[in-house]
Amino acid sequence: NAGVTQTPKFQVLKTGQSMTLQCAQDMNHEYMSWYRQDPGMGLRLIHYSVGAGITDQGEVPNGYNVSRSTTEDFPLRLLSAAPSQTSVYFCASSYRLGQTNTGELFFGEGSRLTVL
Amino acid sequence: DAKTTQPPSMDCAEGRAANLPCNHSTISGNEYVYWYRQIHSQGPQYIIHGLKNNETNEMASLIITEDRKSSTLILPHATLRDTAVYYCIVRVANDYKLSFGAGTTVTVRA
Numbered sequence: 001n002a003g004v005t006q007t008p009k010f011q012v013l014k015t016g017q018s019m020t021l022q023c024a025q026d027m028n029h030e031y032m033s034w035y036r037q038d039p040g041m042g043l044r045l046i047h048y049s050v051g052a053g054i055t056d057q058g059e060v061p062n063g064y065n066v067s068r069s070t071t072e073d074f075p076l077r078l079l080s081a082a083p084s085q086t087s088v089y090f091c092a093s094s095y096r097l098g099q100t101n102t103g104e105l106f107f108g109e110g111s112r113l114t115v116l
Numbered sequence: 117d118a119k120t121t122q123p124p125s126m127d128c129a130e131g132r133a134a135n136l137p138c139n140h141s142t143i144s145g146n147e148y149v150y151w152y153r154q155i156h157s158q159g160p161q162y163i164i165h166g167l168k169n170n171e172t173n174e175m176a177s178l179i180i181t182e183d184r185k186s187s188t189l190i191l192p193h194a195t196l197r198d199t200a201v202y203y204c205i206v207r208v209a210n211d212y213k214l215s216f217g218a219g220t221t222v223t224v225r226a
Binding site: 004031033035040041042043044045048050058059088090092094097102103104105106107108109110 | 148152157159160161165203207209210212213215217
C-alpha cells in the first residue's frame with residue numbers, strides 16, 4: 001500500500017493563479033480531508049468528505065473547492081491564489097467509523113505551497 | 117473554543133520516561149482522547165486513544181483520570197527520534213473530524 005499520496009510536494013504560485021493539489025489513497029478509506037498548517041500553528045480543517053459524491057466545509061473553507069468523484073481521490077482546488085494561502089497542506093483519510101478499533105487518521109507527507 | 121490545554125514545550129532526557137499532560141475539563145461522555153505527534157514537518161502520526169480506561173500500545177501509554185478531565189501520555193523510554201510536536205485531541209465518537217491545537221513541543225536531549 002502506498003498510503004496517502006499527495007502531489008505536488010512543492011509549488012510556487014503567483015497571486016491570482018489557480019491550481020489543484022492532488023490527494024489519493026489506496027486503502028479504500030471512506031473519509032478524506034484537507035488541512036492547512038501555517039508556521040508554528042496546529043492544523044486547521046479546510047474541507048472533508050465522508051464518501052464519494054459527499055463533501056462538506058471545515059473550519060477554513062474560503063478560497064478552496066473540493067470534489068469527491070471516486071473513493072480514492074480528493075483534489076483540493078485553489079481558485080485564485082492569495083499570499084494568505086501560503087501554507088503546508090495535508091491530506092488525511094480514515095476508515096469508516098467503527099470499521100477499525102482506532103479510528104485513526106492517516107496523513108500524507110504534505111504539499112508546501114508558496115504564493116507570491 | 118479550545119477543548120484541550122497543553123504546555124507549549126517540555127524537555128526530556130534520552131532514555132527517561134516523558135510524561136505529557138493534557139487538560140480537557142469540558143470533555144463529554146461520548147468524547148475520546150486522542151494523541152498524535154508530528155515529527156519535523158511530516159504529516160501527523162497517530163499514537164494512541166482512549167475513552168476512560170488506561171491504554172497501552174507499542175508506542176506509548178495513556179493515563180486518563182477517573183473524572184476524565186485530564187490525561188497523561190507516557191513515552192516510556194524517550195529517544196532522540198521522539199522529538200516532535202505532540203497533540204492531545206478530544207474527538208466525538210461519531211465524528212470523523214479532528215481539531216488540532218498548538219500541541220506540546222517535546223525535545224529529547226542526549
